[in-house]
Amino acid sequence: MQSLLMKIMISSFLLVGWSLPAWALDGDAQRGEAAAAVCSACHQADGSGQNIPDGESWPRLAGMNADYLYKQVKDFQAGTRVNASMQPFAQMLTDQQLRDVAVYYSQLPVTPAAGGETASEEDLAWGEKLATRGDWERYIVPCSSCHGPGNQGAGQHFPGIAGQHAGYLAQQLRAWQNGDRDNDPQHLMAAIAERMNERDIQAVSAWLAQQPAN
Ligand code: HEC
Ligand code: HEC
Structure with missing residues (x-):
């Protein structure tokens, strides 16, 4: 009896564990979608970014780890990562908006990359x-x-x-x-x-x- 109870407890623990989201950030994807409207000029509405040969390329954000995205924008804010195009947009977001946006992009399906097609x-x-x-x-x-x-x-x-x-x-x-x-x-x-x-x-x-x- 006791071992059955243990099994039930363990399996329900596992189920709870599995249902946890794959990001640790406290953010809301729906709010993030709204806040990300200003980002789509470069990162595109589907988060695919754009490869621009011989120019400045915009990274794909779709499907990236939320905590990682959050840290990168924090770094632009702090100036340890410097980029003139990204700088003003990094400054626009409050901490909560940034969490929301990071969760939002992390949940978008991955889109294909470009570049390297002419490599030997x-x-x-x-x-x-x-x-x-x-x-x-x-x-x-x-x-x-x-x-x-x-x-x-x-x-x-x-x-x-x-x-x-x-x-x-x-x-x-x-x-x-x-x-x-x-x-x-x-x-x-x-x-x-x-x-x-x-x-x-x-x-x-x-x-x-x-x-x-x-
Ligand atoms: C004017 C174009 C532009 C806009 C608009 C823009 N970004 Fe960016 N973003 C860039 C560029 C360019 C980079 C790459 C910078 C570099 O080379 O370090 C970048 C990089 C990033 C990265 C780092 C990704 C990684 O994999 O490290 C994140 C996260 C990001 N942007 C989020 C945002 C968010 C959120 C917004 C809207 C609030 C936004 N960006 C708006 C151009 C833009
Ligand atoms: C010893 C560990 C290590 C190795 C080996 C390594 N990287 Fe990294 N790489 C990192 C870390 C850590 C980061 C994230 C840095 C940060 O926090 O911004 C990173 C980030 C990056 C990024 C930025 C991605 C983005 O979306 O912002 C690129 C590009 C990259 N690495 C390319 C490479 C390539 C290409 C190689 C192999 C030639 C390589 N790395 C080998 C540790 C490593």
Whole structure:
């Protein structure tokens, strides 16, 4: 009898556990949708962003981890991440609006990425190597060792980078190199970006953009 009771207790605990949302942020998606109206000029109504070859690309926010999105806007507000297009919009949101918007985008279905379509087979193969196996000779560990299996992201600190626009990925790697992005508390990402050259950046960004995100 007692063990049956235990089983029931355990299974109901598991059910409750499973029904918890996949984000820890206290935000409301419906309110977030309203507050995100001003964001859609760049990030688009479906959160798909846009790859802009030779220009400044807008990242896909749809399906990204809510806590991660929240932290990034906080970082724009604090100035540890600098971008002139994003800056005024980051300042527009109250803390609660930002939570709402982050939950809203995290719940939108993932949209496909663009970029890297004209990359050569050789460059794509090099990009795949960096993303999945690394270049240990140059202390570049595989991206997937932090960004999770398939580079799909791991928890709130390690964002998914597969299926993100190539232009945006490359922009971030360069931003770490030139110091516009200095918001990685453990300097994990800055240390990797510093070891990469422009060919590495273009190759890995092209390959990652062509991988599915889930
Ligand atoms: C004028 C265009 C523009 C508008 C409007 C805009 N953004 Fe952005 N956003 C950008 C650009 C460009 C970046 C990439 C900046 C960089 O390179 O660091 C960005 C990056 C971000 C990121 C970081 C994503 C990541 O994966 O790290 C978040 C989150 C974000 N924006 C949220 C918002 C929200 C919320 C709004 C509306 C309140 C908004 N943005 C409005 C252009 C815009
Ligand atoms: C040692 C761990 C580690 C490795 C290895 C690593 N990253 Fe990262 N990466 C991070 C962390 C941590 C962040 C989030 C930083 C922050 O908090 O803003 C990040 C963020 C990023 C972002 C920003 C994504 C976004 O939406 O804002 C890009 C792009 C990126 N990494 C690309 C790469 C690529 C490409 C590789 C492989 C060449 C790689 N990373 C390897 C730790 C790592």
